[in-house]
Amino acid sequence: MVSKDPVCFYLVEPKTGVVREKGHSLEGKSVAGKVLIFPTGKASSAVQMDGLVKLLLNKKAPSAMIVCDVEPVLVGTAVLTKIPLVDRLEKEPFETIHDGDVVKVDADKGLVRINKA
Amino acid sequence: MHLTREHEQTLNGEFGAGQQAALELLVAIGEAFDAENMIPIKRAHAASSGQEGDLYFVEILAKGRAHCKVITTTNPIADFDYFQKVINIADEHEEASVAWRTKNYYKQIGAVMSQSCIPYLAENIPEYGEHVAFSESSATPYVNSVIGGLTNRESIQTALAAGVIGETPEFGLHLKENRRGTALVKVQTNLKDGFSYSLLGQYVGKKLGSGIPVFVGIPERPTIDQYINLCAMMNVTGAVPMFHIPGITVEAKTEAEAFGGNTPQDTIVVTDRELRGTSQELQTTTGPADTVILGCPHYNLDQLSELANMLKGKKIKDGMSFWVNTSATTKLLAERTGYIAMIEESGAHVITDTCIDMFCWNNLRGKTGMTDSPKCAYYRRFGPVKVGTMQECVEAST
Numbered sequence: 069m070v071s072k073d074p075v076c077f078y079l080v081e082p083k084t085g086v087v088r089e090k091g092h093s094l095e096g097k098s099v100a101g102k103v104l105i106f107p108t109g110k111a112s113s114a115v116q117m118d119g120l121v122k123l124l125l126n127k128k129a130p131s132a133m134i135v136c137d138v139e140p141v142l143v144g145t146a147v148l149t150k151i152p153l154v155d156r157l158e159k160e161p162f163e164t165i166h167d168g169d170v171v172k173v174d175a176d177k178g179l180v181r182i183n184k185a
Numbered sequence: 186m187h188l189t190r191e192h193e194q195t196l197n198g199e200f201g202a203g204q205q206a207a208l209e210l211l212v213a214i215g216e217a218f219d220a221e222n223m224i225p226i227k228r229a230h231a232a233s234s235g236q237e238g239d240l241y242f243v244e245i246l247a248k249g250r251a252h253c254k255v256i257t258t259t260n261p262i263a264d265f266d267y268f269q270k271v272i273n274i275a276d277e278h279e280e281a282s283v284a285w286r287t288k289n290y291y292k293q294i295g296a297v298m299s300q301s302c303i304p305y306l307a308e309n310i311p312e313y314g315e316h317v318a319f320s321e322s323s324a325t326p327y328v329n330s331v332i333g334g335l336t337n338r339e340s341i342q343t344a345l346a347a348g349v350i351g352e353t354p355e356f357g358l359h360l361k362e363n364r365r366g367t368a369l370v371k372v373q374t375n376l377k378d379g380f381s382y383s384l385l386g387q388y389v390g391k392k393l394g395s396g397i398p399v400f401v402g403i404p405e406r407p408t409i410d411q412y413i414n415l416c417a418m419m420n421v422t423g424a425v426p427m428f429h430i431p432g433i434t435v436e437a438k439t440e441a442e443a444f445g446g447n448t449p450q451d452t453i454v455v456t457d458r459e460l461r462g463t464s465q466e467l468q469t470t471t472g473p474a475d476t477v478i479l480g481c482p483h484y485n486l487d488q489l490s491e492l493a494n495m496l497k498g499k500k501i502k503d504g505m506s507f508w509v510n511t512s513a514t515t516k517l518l519a520e521r522t523g524y525i526a527m528i529e530e531s532g533a534h535v536i537t538d539t540c541i542d543m544f545c546w547n548n549l550r551g552k553t554g555m556t557d558s559p560k561c562a563y564y565r566r567f568g569p570v571k572v573g574t575m576q577e578c579v580e581a582s583t
Binding site for chain 2: 074078079090091107108109110111112113114115116117118119120121122125137138139140141143144145147148
């Protein structure tokens with residue numbers, strides 16, 4: 069699932085994984101189990117972790133994250149929730165990955181495999 | 186990363202499971218950002234939210250017998266003593282319990298219970314050139330830009346971990362070369378009050394996403410509450426850990442110095458039209474407000490003074506409520522100076538130690554709220570929202 073807007077996991081319904089942030093490009097869509105591609109995290113220093121932990125507790129968290137820019141709030145959250153997070157891909161993620169593609173993310177190996185939809 | 190013998194011992198759990206978890210997180214961050222070393226810090230601020238993510242990590246530290254090595258202040262959660270008189274806390278048992286337990290774990294690890302989201306004004310003041318770990322997304326840019334302390338855009342957990350270890354990985358804004366501007370913001374509008382700065386922050390955060398803006402066209406030094414609003418709102422819509430106002434903020438006397446040889450990656454122009462558009466986007470209703478909530482971030486003394494003078498001789502309308510959030514230290518001074526009496530005489534309530542994103546506001550669900558803070562609007566617990574200046578909030582409710 070590709071988002072052109074930065075993502076804050078707090079304005080996502082914990083029980084469904086549905087983004088409820090008004091005006092967001094993913095509004096109304098569920099991130100549960102998805103490999104999420106987005107430019108960067110945003111918003112407070114608390115809510116990424118709070119948001120992702122709530123999603124994890126409800127088994128609605130994304131399965132992996134691919135971003136263009138990392139900042140420590142998102143990285144810290146990925147480390148603690150053990151949700152794979154990758155950046156600095158050789159190919160520009162927004163050009164190579166589209167909604168519906170099946171993506172395999174191996175953060176340990178630093179490898180992202182895409183099966184086009 | 187180059188780790189010392191003591192680091193290795195810590196990672197092996199020889200100083201307890203709490204320190205182990207803290208250093209594991211810091212080293213993981215360091216490796217993600219290609220840091221070579223850990224460096225000592227003087228102080229930390231943990232943006233304690235009192236919610237699940239916060240509880241998860243502070244519990245690990247507390248149960249693992251970790252203790253803060255440097256002063257580690259905390260954010261507001263909820264003033265239980267106050268709210269138990271105002272709401273039925275049992276109605277919000279699940280969330281209240283998470284908040285309560287989180288607060289207690291913070292006490293257990295020796296954090297300073299400042300319960301303020303403006304700690305850089307009173308409870309925890311960095312020096313120019315001091316390496317610190319300040320989370321609270323509105324505090325990070327204030328420390329970096331207005332004070333000239335050096336901090337990365339910490340999460341609660343990395344700031345807490347840094348407080349417990351007394352160190353942080355040396356990357357990002359701890360290195361001078363990373364503190365230069367990356368975007369030019371041309372301000373072509375009159376930033377006359379705190380609210381204008383909130384709109385400016387909201388707009389710039391959205392346009393930039395992330396980066397270090399350099400503001401030109403700001404003719405005079407912003408007031409502290411104007412800085413606070415700018416810092417807060419840039420981090421609602423974006424992730425902006427630092428900025429420059431050449432000749433005013435501390436690390437750049439000129440535009441050239443602010444960019445330090447970098448070519449701006451973006452140029453943003455802000456006129457009346459952009460601010461008006463931003464303001465319009467914030468409104469979700471034109472109907473009348475049921476409640477007013479101010480103080481996100483916490484009002485400082487100047488804002489309480491301003492509000493006191495606006496509310497003087499006025500009464501909050503029947504059926505409406507009016508809430509003002511501030512820190513305990515600010516309220517103490519405001520009480521001694523007479524502002525609190527002036528505000529509360531109107532029927533408004535000034536509360537401390539509380540965040541707008543807390544269970545104690547859940548009874549406002551469905552009600553229309555008005556605020557001067559786009560951040561409060563973004564995280565609100567009430568229903569439809571109107572956003573306007575402090576003056577407009579007072580006019581709507583008196």
